[in-house]
Amino acid sequence: MDIQEFKRHAHELVDQIAKYYEEIEKFPVKSPVAPDEILSKLPVSAPDKSEPFDSIIKDFNEIIMPGMTHWQHPSFFGYFPANGSFPSLLGEMLTAAMGAQCMSWATSPAAAELEERVMEWLRDMTGLPSNFTGVIQDTASTATLTAILTAREKFSNYMINESGFLREKNIQFTAYCSSECHSSIEKAVKVAGLGRENLRKIGVDENFAADPALLEAAIKKDLAEGKKPLIVVAGIGTTGSTAVDPLDKIGEICKKYNIWLHVDAAYAGTAMLLPEMRHFIKGVEMADTFVFNPHKWMFTNFDCSAYFAKDREALIRTFEILPEYLKTPEKERVNNYRDWGVQLGRRFRALKLWFVIRSFGVEGLREKVRSHIELAQYFAERLIENGNFEILAPHPFALVCFRYKPAGISDEEKINAINEKVMNDLNKTGKLFMSHTKLNGKYAIRFCCSQTSVEKRHVDAATDIIITEFTK
Numbered sequence: 066m067d068i069q070e071f072k073r074h075a076h077e078l079v080d081q082i083a084k085y086y087e088e089i090e091k092f093p094v095k096s097p098v099a100p101d102e103i104l105s106k107l108p109v110s111a112p113d114k115s116e117p118f119d120s121i122i123k124d125f126n127e128i129i130m131p132g133m134t135h136w137q138h139p140s141f142f143g144y145f146p147a148n149g150s151f152p153s154l155l156g157e158m159l160t161a162a163m164g165a166q167c168m169s170w171a172t173s174p175a176a177a178e179l180e181e182r183v184m185e186w187l188r189d190m191t192g193l194p195s196n197f198t199g200v201i202q203d204t205a206s207t208a209t210l211t212a213i214l215t216a217r218e219k220f221s222n223y224m225i226n227e228s229g230f231l232r233e234k235n236i237q238f239t240a241y242c243s244s245e246c247h248s249s250i251e252k253a254v255k256v257a258g259l260g261r262e263n264l265r266k267i268g269v270d271e272n273f274a275a276d277p278a279l280l281e282a283a284i285k286k287d288l289a290e291g292k293k294p295l296i297v298v299a300g301i302g303t304t305g306s307t308a309v310d311p312l313d314k315i316g317e318i319c320k321k322y323n324i325w326l327h328v329d330a331a332y333a334g335t336a337m338l339l340p341e342m343r344h345f346i347k348g349v350e351m352a353d354t355f356v357f358n359p360h361k362w363m364f365t366n367f368d369c370s371a372y373f374a375k376d377r378e379a380l381i382r383t384f385e386i387l388p389e390y391l392k393t394p395e396k397e398r399v400n401n402y403r404d405w406g407v408q409l410g411r412r413f414r415a416l417k418l419w420f421v422i423r424s425f426g427v428e429g430l431r432e433k434v435r436s437h438i439e440l441a442q443y444f445a446e447r448l449i450e451n452g453n454f455e456i457l458a459p460h461p462f463a464l465v466c467f468r469y470k471p472a473g474i475s476d477e478e479k480i481n482a483i484n485e486k487v488m489n490d491l492n493k494t495g496k497l498f499m500s501h502t503k504l505n506g507k508y509a510i511r512f513c514c515s516q517t518s519v520e521k522r523h524v525d526a527a528t529d530i531i532i533t534e535f536t537k
């Protein structure tokens with residue numbers, strides 16, 4: 066493809082993308098294809114000869130598009146969104162255009178310095194402590210792994226990096242999170258070599274938040290058995306129901322026993338843009354590390370995870386490595402972000418974040434997040450008003466967990482089965498998409514109102530069809 070062809074196709078594609086967004090509501094939110102349907106349409110081997118771009122695009126439209134679930138559809142209410150926005154998309158275009166590999170300052174000074182600055186912006190915009198330093202990670206899973214590895218190294222005096230786990234020294238680290246915390250914590254505990262059996266899942270209260278008394282009891286028990294409590298992960302907005310662990314109480318416990326405190330606010334962290342929400346992170350100054358995902362609720366397309374650490378030196382000491390071929394000549398202090406996490410090669414993710422923050426403005430971001438929270442409250446009110454539904458957890462952000470629970474039926478298994486079936490039927494209509502979890506054994510439908518372009522009319526349409534389908 067030469068530059069002239071590139072220009073022609075690029076213009077065509079921008080038109081196609083704009084049309085896609087104009088007409089996105091015509092697509093079924095969730096792709097209706099069956100397993101192998103797409104695979105069977107793809108040639109078994111790669112083409113030997115060059116193919117015209119027009120036929121590649123034709124196949125994209127005919128083969129790939131029907132197999133896509135439309136995460137940017139305003140009626141996407143499932144999971145947490147991976148929301149994007151036009152400024153983000155345009156930033157991503159430039160990232161691809163520059164094609165820079167941003168592993169160190171020298172490999173693209175602007176990328177390193179922009180990342181430093183936008184992470185300071187983000188920290189201050191969300192009311193995080195000014196002694197936190199930020200770095201962009203690909204996902205919250207990676208950020209949590211980074212936190213566990215840093216804690217492991219700091220508490221072992223950087224010896225596990227050097228000599229591996231010393232069985233003879235018998236260091237047995239333990240980790241703690243609530244039973245509602247995200248699976249990425251268990252995965253990180255496995256990968257970091259702590260061993261899954263050393264992760265304590267702490268019981269929760271009636272609001273699905275970690276019970277600090279149970280946490281302290283578990284820590285004491287481990288200490289009595291000669292173990293070393295290493296890290297507590299507090300969830301601010303858990304994935305199941307956006308429960309909020311009591312950060313201040315957990316922080317005090319971590320201080321008392323000298324335990325690393327990591328905060329997983331992957332989704333709800335964005336709500337901290339709103340000063341009235343910051344009581345949820347009371348005590349955050351006691352945290353060692355904190356993660357939230359602009360790629361979930363801050364209109365920055367996947368992937369972009371904001372990771373903040375109090376002890377920058379411990380972070381860098383954990384990951385730093387300097388073979389001859391990576392040495393560069395700067396004398397001044399520069400950020401070489403390859404030393405701030407697992408990966409060496411890094412994409413220029415700060416660019417899209419910068420575009421988003423500048424294009425929306427902090428006030429614009431706040432307005433959108435507030436409107437999402439209001440829409441979720443409105444949705445919950447409509448269900449309550451109907452009388453046949455039950456709200457299953459507090460909903461301070463934009464996620465509502467609910468189930469159909471008519472007065473006449475009390476058999477829990479039957480209620481679960483009805484909810485599961487009708488939710489799947491609703492998703493099959495293509496008019497909306499929701500996902501589920503289990504709360505206290507109850508099948509809970511998760512309705513998350515955080516898609517960038519969701520408006521009241523989409524929530525109304527969804528509520529109408531939910532009520533109709535369940536009560537018909």
Ligand SMILES: *Cc1c(COP(=O)(O)O)cnc(C)c1O
Nearest residue numbers: 204205206247249303304331332
């Ligand atoms: C989504 C989510 C994660 C995982 O996020 P990734 O960025 O996909 O790794 C972790 N924790 C919580 C609370 C989440 O909601």
